Amino acid sequence: MTAAATRPSESPEAATRERSGSPARPALLVVGAVGLVVTAWLVCNAFLAFAYYPQWFLNSKILIGALGLLVGIGGAVVFFRFLNMIIEGLPSRLGEGLIPYAFLLPALSLLGLMLIYPTAQTVVYSFANDDSTEWAGLANYRAIFGSGEFWQALLNNFLWILIVPIITVAFGLAVAVLADKLSPQGERISKSLIFLPMSISFVGASTIWGLVYAYSSPDSAQTGLLNAVVTTLGGDPQPWMQIDTARLNSLLLMVILIWLQTGFAMVLISSAIKGVPEDTVEAGRMDGASEVRIFWQIIFPQVRPTLVAVFITVLILVLKVFDIIYVMTNGRDNSDVIANLFFRKLFVDQQAGQASAIVVVLLLLVVPILIFQVRSYQSQEANR
Amino acid sequence: MDRRPSRRAVMTGTAAVAAVGMTGCLQNPDPSRGGGGGGTEKYTEGDVPGPGTVSVLGAFGGQEEEAFMASLASFEEETGVTVQYTPDQDFTTTIQQRVNSGDAPDVALFPQPGGLFDLAAKGYVTAIDSFLDYDALDSTLIPGFLDSARYQGRVYGAPMRLACKSLIWYPKKAYEKGGYSEKPATMQELYDIADEIKAGGIAPWSDAWNADQATGWVGTDWIEEFMLRVHGPEVYDDWIYHRIPFNSPEVVEVFDILGELLKTDGNVLGGPTTILNTPFSEAPLPLFEDPARAMFVRQGNFVTGFLPEDILANMDEELGVFAMPPWEGGFEGQPILGGGDLAALFTLNDDTVALMKFLTAPEFGAEWAQAGGWLSPHKTFDPAHYADETTRRVAEIASSAEVFRYDGSDVMPNAVGGGSFWSGMIDWLNDSKTAQQVCDEIEAGWPQ
Numbered sequence: 001m002t003a004a005a006t007r008p009s010e011s012p013e014a015a016t017r018e019r020s021g022s023p024a025r026p027a028l029l030v031v032g033a034v035g036l037v038v039t040a041w042l043v044c045n046a047f048l049a050f051a052y053y054p055q056w057f058l059n060s061k062i063l064i065g066a067l068g069l070l071v072g073i074g075g076a077v078v079f080f081r082f083l084n085m086i087i088e089g090l091p092s093r094l095g096e097g098l099i100p101y102a103f104l105l106p107a108l109s110l111l112g113l114m115l116i117y118p119t120a121q122t123v124v125y126s127f128a129n130d131d132s133t134e135w136a137g138l139a140n141y142r143a144i145f146g147s148g149e150f151w152q153a154l155l156n157n158f159l160w161i162l163i164v165p166i167i168t169v170a171f172g173l174a175v176a177v178l179a180d181k182l183s184p185q186g187e188r189i190s191k192s193l194i195f196l197p198m199s200i201s202f203v204g205a206s207t208i209w210g211l212v213y214a215y216s217s218p219d220s221a222q223t224g225l226l227n228a229v230v231t232t233l234g235g236d237p238q239p240w241m242q243i244d245t246a247r248l249n250s251l252l253l254m255v256i257l258i259w260l261q262t263g264f265a266m267v268l269i270s271s272a273i274k275g276v277p278e279d280t281v282e283a284g285r286m287d288g289a290s291e292v293r294i295f296w297q298i299i300f301p302q303v304r305p306t307l308v309a310v311f312i313t314v315l316i317l318v319l320k321v322f323d324i325i326y327v328m329t330n331g332r333d334n335s336d337v338i339a340n341l342f343f344r345k346l347f348v349d350q351q352a353g354q355a356s357a358i359v360v361v362l363l364l365l366v367v368p369i370l371i372f373q374v375r376s377y378q379s380q381e382a383n384r
Numbered sequence: 385m386d387r388r389p390s391r392r393a394v395m396t397g398t399a400a401v402a403a404v405g406m407t408g409c410l411q412n413p414d415p416s417r418g419g420g421g422g423g424t425e426k427y428t429e430g431d432v433p434g435p436g437t438v439s440v441l442g443a444f445g446g447q448e449e450e451a452f453m454a455s456l457a458s459f460e461e462e463t464g465v466t467v468q469y470t471p472d473q474d475f476t477t478t479i480q481q482r483v484n485s486g487d488a489p490d491v492a493l494f495p496q497p498g499g500l501f502d503l504a505a506k507g508y509v510t511a512i513d514s515f516l517d518y519d520a521l522d523s524t525l526i527p528g529f530l531d532s533a534r535y536q537g538r539v540y541g542a543p544m545r546l547a548c549k550s551l552i553w554y555p556k557k558a559y560e561k562g563g564y565s566e567k568p569a570t571m572q573e574l575y576d577i578a579d580e581i582k583a584g585g586i587a588p589w590s591d592a593w594n595a596d597q598a599t600g601w602v603g604t605d606w607i608e609e610f611m612l613r614v615h616g617p618e619v620y621d622d623w624i625y626h627r628i629p630f631n632s633p634e635v636v637e638v639f640d641i642l643g644e645l646l647k648t649d650g651n652v653l654g655g656p657t658t659i660l661n662t663p664f665s666e667a668p669l670p671l672f673e674d675p676a677r678a679m680f681v682r683q684g685n686f687v688t689g690f691l692p693e694d695i696l697a698n699m700d701e702e703l704g705v706f707a708m709p710p711w712e713g714g715f716e717g718q719p720i721l722g723g724g725d726l727a728a729l730f731t732l733n734d735d736t737v738a739l740m741k742f743l744t745a746p747e748f749g750a751e752w753a754q755a756g757g758w759l760s761p762h763k764t765f766d767p768a769h770y771a772d773e774t775t776r777r778v779a780e781i782a783s784s785a786e787v788f789r790y791d792g793s794d795v796m797p798n799a800v801g802g803g804s805f806w807s808g809m810i811d812w813l814n815d816s817k818t819a820q821q822v823c824d825e826i827e828a829g830w831p832q
Contacts, residue, residue, distance in 0.1 A: 130831070214661075215657070215658075215661040216658070216661075216662070217653060217654030217655075217657075217658040217662075218654070219654075219677075220677075239657045239660070239661050241661075242657070242660065242661070242814065326597065327596070330596070330597045330599070332599070332807065332810055333814075333816075344803065348798060348799060348802055348803040349798075349799040349803050349804075349829070349831075350798060350799055350831070351799070351831075
């Protein structure tokens with residue numbers, strides 16, 4: 001990667017030579033490049049040796065750990081030394097331009113290794129067979145688009161996207177506005193209570209709500225809160241998680257996520273409301289506007305960028321939603337979503353090809369939203 | 385500063401090219417083999433001297449681990465070999481990862497044969513006939529047990545623990561008060577008893593399937609029990625090894641037979657909705673309420689672990705058990721469905737072979753039997769070692785079985801046995817799909 005990163009700079013080098021200050025120093029360049037390659041080779045082989053020949057290191061895990069630390073950190077230091085040497089060997093004009101990139105290189109390569117490489121790999125594997133050993137053409141995409149469960153999951157994801165972010169933001173806004181009118185003491189307490197679920201993990205929250213939705217046979221005591229309420233009011237207990245009429249089970253699952261995320265929305269929106277300059281509100285009051293009108297025409301436009309940011313953050317979270325469905329229903333009774341379907345395809349059915357195809361579709365759905373989010377952040381920054 | 389975008393473009397382009405360059409290849413279909421195993425010739429003692437320690441990976445921990453180590457004490461004393469046992473909750477995944485990365489344990493105790501077959505196919509496991517006396521082992525084991533670990537003609541795992549599934553449990557006191565027969569000779573006779581119980585005003589059966597992500601496995605056990613009884617062991621084997629399609633008429637017929645039992649009104653406490661929403665561990669609870677709300681639970685021998693404490697304290701007086709009887713007009717003879725831990729050998733040397741011999745000896749496990757929760761896979765194991773009468777009774781049922789078959793869903797590929805078969809059972813029980821639809825879908829999803 002290093003070689004690739006420095007190579008494109010060599011052609012402009014010729015063009016800029018006449019204009020640049022200090023000329024290239026080829027000796028330094030060669031020493032640096034050779035040193036770089038040798039260091040990388042040594043470090044890689046040292047780590048392979050730890051794995052393949054533990055007997056060379058007396059089979060001692062402590063020794064291997066210590067050596068690993070030494071080789072890893074020491075190797076990185078030496079690597080940077082040689083990298084610096086290459087830059088110094090370049091003509092000064094070019095070198096100065098390249099220095100930030102050279103020192104960003106490790107971070108960028110990690111990003112590439114952990115993010116870009118797996119993404120590209122997943123796209124590639126989506127055209128391969130179940131254990132990624134042979135090309136399968138478009139068979140995986142044909143299989144997933146032809147299966148009912150994929151469309152069910154997609155429909156459910158669509159419902160999640162449609163319902164959860166908007167309600168979360170609405171609740172967050174309502175709570176933030178109303179809490180703002182309370183006494184400082186009351187505001188603190190009510191906000192803390194609403195923020196509390198944020199600190200619960202998705203799996204923990206699902207377990208809690210599993211108790212709320214629990215079902216016992218009609219002739220026994222109802223341990224589920226919701227069914228206890230229903231039976232007290234004279235109704236029959238319902239197996240909530242099994243009712244897919246009007247996607248009731250999915251809606252009940254969404255309640256969990258809304259419960260978790262309202263606190264997050266509230267905190268951000270509340271701070272935005274507090275940031276609305278008092279004189280604008282005061283001016284409205286002087287002109288005799290009602291509180292409702294002040295909210296919609298003075299406060300709301302000023303907190304809108306925050307609302308959009310919160311909305312999009314929750315939206316992306318919703319697209320990735322997995323834990324709640326996995327714990328509560330595992331996609332039974334038409335409550336599946338794309339992330340859970342992917343997990344099942346990969347780890348239960350062991351069909352890596354179709355699983356990859358499913359996440360590629362998910363990726364395609366997320367990308368436009370990500371771009372929109374980056375744009376809206378940028379425009380927000382520009383307005384400041 | 386007009387050069388900036390172009391430089392950024394160069395960087396982006398470089399990164400993209402590098403990423404694509406690294407990914408544009410497929411995985412190696414035949415990863416190189418690491419570690420030992422795979423030997424085919426007969427092993428004789430002294431071929432490879434042992435290092436003095438044997439590492440063992442298994443799925444059970446806690447009390448079971450203690451009991452296991454206690455039963456190994458005499459082995460360690462006699463041979464001077466140290467056994468390092470590592471329990472792993474996520475055994476099924478861990479063993480695949482460790483073996484594939486060249487870090488296999490010397491011996492692994494597989495709770496299901498499925499994962500064992502995968503590793504045997506790749507040549508990591510040594511077949512047991514190369515170091516154990518196969519015929520002697522076969523003669524003391526419950527008939528048919530070794531077949532469950534057979535892969536392409538050779539057996540790769542030696543049973544060291546038995547789980548017995550074909551058991552019907554009842555609350556002894558309430559049952560005796562009702563005066564019902566304790567020895568139904570056929571399923572049909574059992575149905576007659578169930579009708580009597582129904583006439584007495586309560587549901588005869590209690591059943592529960594919910595196991596979170598694994599919901600459905602209890603249902604697959606039901607289907608396996610009936611496959612074995614109605615069509616016999618040969619068709620059963622054809623079915624689990626996919627020599628007949630999953631949607632063949634025999635299988636669909638068994639779904640319908642089970643449907644009559646589970647879906648008929650008043651047969652099972654609460655009906656299908658309750659079955660699907662109750663954790664499987666709670667199935668026996670209604671039997672011990674006062675008055676009892678159901679009389680029968682069909683479940684494996686592990687069910688005793690879920691009983692209320694006061695029942696557990698005097699289990700022998702409270703809990704009755706008999707084998708799920710044969711089907712009239714089906715296979716003649718008592719079949720038993722079960723499971724068990726299979727010991728597989730990855731490193732061949734004197735110490736590991738000695739341990740395998742010890743683990744698979746018919747006498748192994750007296751200490752473990754005392755501690756409870758363990759059944760010997762050998763017919764010849766002395767029942768006096770078991771801690772209570774109920775366990776002795778279960779051991780007797782298992783060892784007098786005319787045919788033993790391994791839990792079929794554990795043998796099928798994971799996509800079926802841990803996926804579509806489970807979800808199919810749910811869809812079938814709550815009537816969102818017919819038996820034919822479910823079987824067709826499972827057949828269509830069977831890995832090639």
